Amino acid sequence: MSKLPDLLTIGQVVQRSGIPHTALRFYEDRGLITSERTAGNQRRYQRGVLRRLAFIRAAQRVGLSLEQIRDALATLPDGRVPTRTDWQRLSRTWRAELDARIDALQRLRDRLTSCIGCGCLSLKTCSLHNADDRFAADGPGAPRLRPVCEGGR
Amino acid sequence: MSKLPDLLTIGQVVQRSGIPHTALRFYEDRGLITSERTAGNQRRYQRGVLRRLAFIRAAQRVGLSLEQIRDALATLPDGRVPTRTDWQRLSRTWRAELDARIDALQRLRDRLTSCIGCGCLSLKTCSLHNADDRFAADGPGAPRLRPVCEGGR
DNA sequence: GTGCAACCTCGACCAAACTCGAGGTCAACG
DNA sequence: CGTTGACCTCGAGTTTGGTCGAGGTTGCAC
Numbered sequence: 424m425s426k427l428p429d430l431l432t433i434g435q436v437v438q439r440s441g442i443p444h445t446a447l448r449f450y451e452d453r454g455l456i457t458s459e460r461t462a463g464n465q466r467r468y469q470r471g472v473l474r475r476l477a478f479i480r481a482a483q484r485v486g487l488s489l490e491q492i493r494d495a496l497a498t499l500p501d502g503r504v505p506t507r508t509d510w511q512r513l514s515r516t517w518r519a520e521l522d523a524r525i526d527a528l529q530r531l532r533d534r535l536t537s538c539i540g541c542g543c544l545s546l547k548t549c550s551l552h553n554a555d556d557r558f559a560a561d562g563p564g565a566p567r568l569r570p571v572c573e574g575g576r
Numbered sequence: 577m578s579k580l581p582d583l584l585t586i587g588q589v590v591q592r593s594g595i596p597h598t599a600l601r602f603y604e605d606r607g608l609i610t611s612e613r614t615a616g617n618q619r620r621y622q623r624g625v626l627r628r629l630a631f632i633r634a635a636q637r638v639g640l641s642l643e644q645i646r647d648a649l650a651t652l653p654d655g656r657v658p659t660r661t662d663w664q665r666l667s668r669t670w671r672a673e674l675d676a677r678i679d680a681l682q683r684l685r686d687r688l689t690s691c692i693g694c695g696c697l698s699l700k701t702c703s704l705h706n707a708d709d710r711f712a713a714d715g716p717g718a719p720r721l722r723p724v725c726e727g728g729r
Numbered sequence: 730g731t732g733c734a735a736c737c738t739c740g741a742c743c744a745a746a747c748t749c750g751a752g753g754t755c756a757a758c759g
Numbered sequence: 760c761g762t763t764g765a766c767c768t769c770g771a772g773t774t775t776g777g778t779c780g781a782g783g784t785t786g787c788a789c
Contacts, residue, residue: 434765444766445748453746463755465766485684486639489746521685525678528638532674587735597736598778606776616785618736642776730789737784747773754767759760 430459430467440476447476455479455493471504478513485521583612583620593629608632608646624657631666638674 437444450456451466456475458466475496482492495513499505590597603609604619609628611619628649635645648666652658 432765443748446746448768449747461755463766464768465755481684483746485681518685521681525681525685528674528678528681532638532671532678585735596778599776601738602777614785616736617738618785636776732789733787735784735786738782740781741779743776743778745775749772750770752768755765756763757765758763 430469431472433458433466433468436468436472436476440473442476442480450476450479450489453489453493455489455496469504474505474510478510482517485517485524487520582623584623584625586611586619586621589621589625589629593626595629595633603629603632603642606642606646608642608649622657627658627663631663635670638670638677640670640673 431439433444433447436442436447440447447456451458456468456472456479458468458472461467478496479489479492482495483489495516498513499509584592586597586600589595589600593600600609604611609621609625609632611621611625614620631649632642632645635648636642648669651666652662
């Protein structure tokens with residue numbers, strides 16, 4: 424009986440994920456994915472890496488940094504293949520963060536229209552400016568989702 | 577004469593905008609703002625620069641690149657102080673862009689939940705992955721600033 | 730007319746997220 | 760055994776959006 428091979432070469436992963444090999448190695452460096460090695464020191468990936476990669480790309484698309492993604496992936500079980508439940512847990516986290524992000528964007532859009540749009544924009548009184556302050560002072564507590572763009576550092 | 581002391585030093589602009597002087601010079605280099613010079617070669621900003629700066633920060637917050645912002649600002653009249661109407665025109669542009677971004681984020685969130693969340697994630701069939709493909713084809717060169725979502729391009 | 734803060738330029742450096750290239754190894758086919 | 764293509768490491772380069780520091784000038788108060 425022909426059985427699907429359990430381990431993928433880097434070339435196969437490139438082909439199936441669309442992610443360049445340079446990026447794969449980069450992700451490995453950064454601890455987002457892992458690989459085993461053959462006797463000849465070549466990488467062999469477990470199938471699950473494809474799901475991880477899809478997840479990484481999806482998370483990047485919504486503006487999360489590799490560091491944040493790595494931290495999230497680190498919550499997946501180490502020894503075994505993640506179950507549907509494991510992924511669901513992660514997904515719920517992203518869902519909440521996405522909701523927050525959408526919310527922030529909508530607020531911003533509405534302010535932008537009513538504030539810049541009306542020509543009243545003043546650094547003293549404008550709510551857009553105040554919004555900046557609020558963002559800047561967002562500090563204490565858990566590290567928030569990186570804002571869409573961090574105004575000044 | 578009633579010559580209004582309309583011109584601000586860079587220090588004053590820093591104080592009133594909260595943007596560091598290094599960034600101000602950087603923005604000037606990139607053509608986002610302009611300044612006049614005194615006989616002694618020091619920058620003097622027109623009052624309107626404050627509104628421009630607020631606009632720049634607001635646009636950055638929603639994930640637009642300085643290049644995009646510069647292009648948008650370039651549509652403002654060159655010789656005269658922009659009127660409310662000028663700003664309104666710009667604001668409408670952003671409004672559309674923001675709407676598109678919000679839309680894309682929502683779609684992504686829904687897909688993420690229904691796709692990764694359900695554990696079905698497959699690189700062959702998953703719509704998340706198909707969305708990724710467009711990304712992978714982005715060609716060589718350095719990565720663009722990761723947009724909130726690749727909706728507008 | 731001097732002291733000093735504020736300002737100037739310019740080049741180096743930072744961080745993220747990669748890409749590229751050089752120089753070498755491994756695996757499989759003929 | 761030789762060739763070819765896939766793979767390896769490691770360091771340097773790229774873009775965006777800045778910051779930092781050195782070394783020099785300006786502006787204003789005393």
